Amino acid sequence: MNFPLDDAEREFRTRIRAFCQQSLPSELALKVEAGAELGREDYVGWQRILAASGLLCGAWPKAYGGQDWSALQAYLFDEECALAGAPWLLPFGVNYVGPVLFTFGTPEQKARFLPGIVDASTFWCQGYSEPDAGSDLASLRTRAVRDGDHYIVSGRKIWTTMAHWADRIFCLVRTNTDVKPQAGISFLLIDMKSPGVSVRPIVTMEGRHHLNEVTFDEVRVPMSDRVGEENAGWNIAKFLLGHERLLVAEIGKQKRIMRAIRRRLAVGGLADAVDVRLRLAELDVRLAALEWTALRTIREAGHDGPSAASVGMLKTRGSELEQALTEFAFDLLGSEALAYDPHFSAVTGLPPADGVTARMLAARATTIYGGSNEVQRTLIARTLLGK
Amino acid sequence: MRNLLTDEQAQFADAVDRFVAREYATGPAAPRHAFDRARHVRLAGLGCLSLSVPAELGGIGGGVEIMLASERLAPALIHEPFLPVLHATALLSGAGLPVEVQPHLESIMAGELVAVVAAGTVLPLATRSPSGWRIFGRVSMVPSAADANLFIIAARTDAGQTALALVERAAAGISLTPAPRLDGQPAAHLDLTSVEISDHLLLSGGNIGALLDSALNMLEMAEAAAMVGLMTAAIRTTADYLRTRTQFGVPLSSFQVLQHRLADMWMACEEARSLAYAAAVSIDAGSDQAAQAVSFAKVRACDAAQLVAAESVQMHGAVGMTDDLIVSHWFRRLAALRSEHGGRRRHLARIAA
Numbered sequence: 001m002n003f004p005l006d007d008a009e010r011e012f013r014t015r016i017r018a019f020c021q022q023s024l025p026s027e028l029a030l031k032v033e034a035g036a037e038l039g040r041e042d043y044v045g046w047q048r049i050l051a052a053s054g055l056l057c058g059a060w061p062k063a064y065g066g067q068d069w070s071a072l073q074a075y076l077f078d079e080e081c082a083l084a085g086a087p088w089l090l091p092f093g094v095n096y097v098g099p100v101l102f103t104f105g106t107p108e109q110k111a112r113f114l115p116g117i118v119d120a121s122t123f124w125c126q127g128y129s130e131p132d133a134g135s136d137l138a139s140l141r142t143r144a145v146r147d148g149d150h151y152i153v154s155g156r157k158i159w160t161t162m163a164h165w166a167d168r169i170f171c172l173v174r175t176n177t178d179v180k181p182q183a184g185i186s187f188l189l190i191d192m193k194s195p196g197v198s199v200r201p202i203v204t205m206e207g208r209h210h211l212n213e214v215t216f217d218e219v220r221v222p223m224s225d226r227v228g229e230e231n232a233g234w235n236i237a238k239f240l241l242g243h244e245r246l247l248v249a250e251i252g253k254q255k256r257i258m259r260a261i262r263r264r265l266a267v268g269g270l271a272d273a274v275d276v277r278l279r280l281a282e283l284d285v286r287l288a289a290l291e292w293t294a295l296r297t298i299r300e301a302g303h304d305g306p307s308a309a310s311v312g313m314l315k316t317r318g319s320e321l322e323q324a325l326t327e328f329a330f331d332l333l334g335s336e337a338l339a340y341d342p343h344f345s346a347v348t349g350l351p352p353a354d355g356v357t358a359r360m361l362a363a364r365a366t367t368i369y370g371g372s373n374e375v376q377r378t379l380i381a382r383t384l385l386g387k
Numbered sequence: 388m389r390n391l392l393t394d395e396q397a398q399f400a401d402a403v404d405r406f407v408a409r410e411y412a413t414g415p416a417a418p419r420h421a422f423d424r425a426r427h428v429r430l431a432g433l434g435c436l437s438l439s440v441p442a443e444l445g446g447i448g449g450g451v452e453i454m455l456a457s458e459r460l461a462p463a464l465i466h467e468p469f470l471p472v473l474h475a476t477a478l479l480s481g482a483g484l485p486v487e488v489q490p491h492l493e494s495i496m497a498g499e500l501v502a503v504v505a506a507g508t509v510l511p512l513a514t515r516s517p518s519g520w521r522i523f524g525r526v527s528m529v530p531s532a533a534d535a536n537l538f539i540i541a542a543r544t545d546a547g548q549t550a551l552a553l554v555e556r557a558a559a560g561i562s563l564t565p566a567p568r569l570d571g572q573p574a575a576h577l578d579l580t581s582v583e584i585s586d587h588l589l590l591s592g593g594n595i596g597a598l599l600d601s602a603l604n605m606l607e608m609a610e611a612a613a614m615v616g617l618m619t620a621a622i623r624t625t626a627d628y629l630r631t632r633t634q635f636g637v638p639l640s641s642f643q644v645l646q647h648r649l650a651d652m653w654m655a656c657e658e659a660r661s662l663a664y665a666a667a668v669s670i671d672a673g674s675d676q677a678a679q680a681v682s683f684a685k686v687r688a689c690d691a692a693q694l695v696a697a698e699s700v701q702m703h704g705a706v707g708m709t710d711d712l713i714v715s716h717w718f719r720r721l722a723a724l725r726s727e728h729g730g731r732r733r734h735l736a737r738i739a740a
Contacts, residue, residue, distance in 0.1 A: 129705070134704050134705060135634050135635070159705050202710075203709070203711075204709060204710060331725075331730065331732075333726065334726060334729060334732075335528075335729065337723070337726040338528055338570075339527070339569075340567060340568060341567050364700050364718070367701055368700075368701065368707070372701075372704065
């Protein structure tokens, strides 16, 4: 049941598949397939391999070092990498602050920061959520007060993925408390090594550390590191949030999880159980529905990009499917699931059960992050009800 | 539930509640408990280690009492081996228990000795030796093995019979390897290398299989009750969070969608509670339907737990995912209990048979 692609698109997909086969280190693919814990070098190493072949920022305009990929090419690229067992391609530089910079940045900012993204030498993280500002992001309180040609920044960001590895953080901060919340926000680029920046690790349910709390204690940030006008940051945030949500259907990853389920069943005792076979069929249908919806969304997208409701749907259905798949894989483990070490090492052959459990636990976050599924449903309903 | 209990049962339930409040840190932070032998003795003082032992052997046995205690102890995520000892004493109370073992039973009920059951899928082998029996093999993931004084090991004799071997922790040839569990509960792999026991400490005979089954039944009823207790705590904590957490200037509890989903959690939990009660009563009545009743209770508990655990994390938002807060620990404990002993599949198959 293959989605119609033209010759150029098929050729592109073949090219990416061949690249991954040739250039993705097999030990890294083994770790990713097994659901093992990845380190900084795993993520950055893969980015550098892509950068060396000009594939890291393929979706960027040629003028900024990209290849002007269409949305469909970007989609095919993501899918092929995931299927090959590539690690999650960190979006913070490539998909978030990079496009922000070439859309809203000054020539000086572009010259300073874009090369480090294109060659994967700068590790970026995203400072958005705060303890009291999650779904209601606009209510954020991290304060940036002018002091000559600097801002003094104080506040706390939370759920900051990989802040402990990052060189720089892009932050939404409050520069005006006298106006409605959205009208008083600015977008700052902050050096993680600045005096006053501290990072506290947060361990999540699967027992691994990738999230953090970042505290800013009177951190001096040059005004030249503000992107866009002062108090015009919310528009930049909305631009970026649109990009964030498009990425989360993750079809390639779902297919890889299904493949792992089938591989495990082939050596276990449940492959012929009727309920298991029917359940697999149900999940196949859900995956196909998601895949064709993603491709249809891309094809149907107009000049302004895909509809907000479609993007919301892909995020919602994608996260729910990931939970259903990882739950099913976990259930199939039976009492093998009881032994669990989140820091297990990947081995050749059938991956340890720990990876299945780690993925099931970690997947509980997919319906919460990137705009919770509750928020997505409200968004969809608003478009239907004309609110 | 109150009006279904006798006065003694209600008092017992209250005593367990007071014990938990006194002995274990409660509140939203994730607990960091460890096995405390003195606390284990205090748990015994309440009668909690005598619940699967019939009165004629000195216990205060009762299915409903097991349910009440298990429900209340579960959310505290205790490391005192309440469930493992319940399982062990259920086995030791079975027919044909040698007179030499009975003093052990008293010490176990008093909390002075810890006994746990080591029953895996591959049974260690027991062969005859000049002084009795010699045992070889490995049992994986034995609960609270490192805190145990006595192992009741399901073994296979070289004649092909299922047997129970009573082995002391201090016996030569025993080694334990810590085995980290999904829910953080203590467990270890038990390796037996030429472990010698006297003849009278190996119980074999046609009824051992049935004994293992009925003791497992009692454990699984207690596990279903534990799941109900965990879900009850998760629902209460979620309701508290919805009431206090504000976004967009209002408490989360004002969103109707969340109100309805909270109601769904409660309904699922209450159904599980009803069938756990049915199983408890069935066991008390000595009914031949007790095994079925436990299967019904386990299936409902598993399905409810999947919903309640997931929703409690989701409704807490990102904080529900953190290791610092107890909600994710309840999620993991419920996931582990759903995986024990073949899970819902085995019980559905038993019902369908």
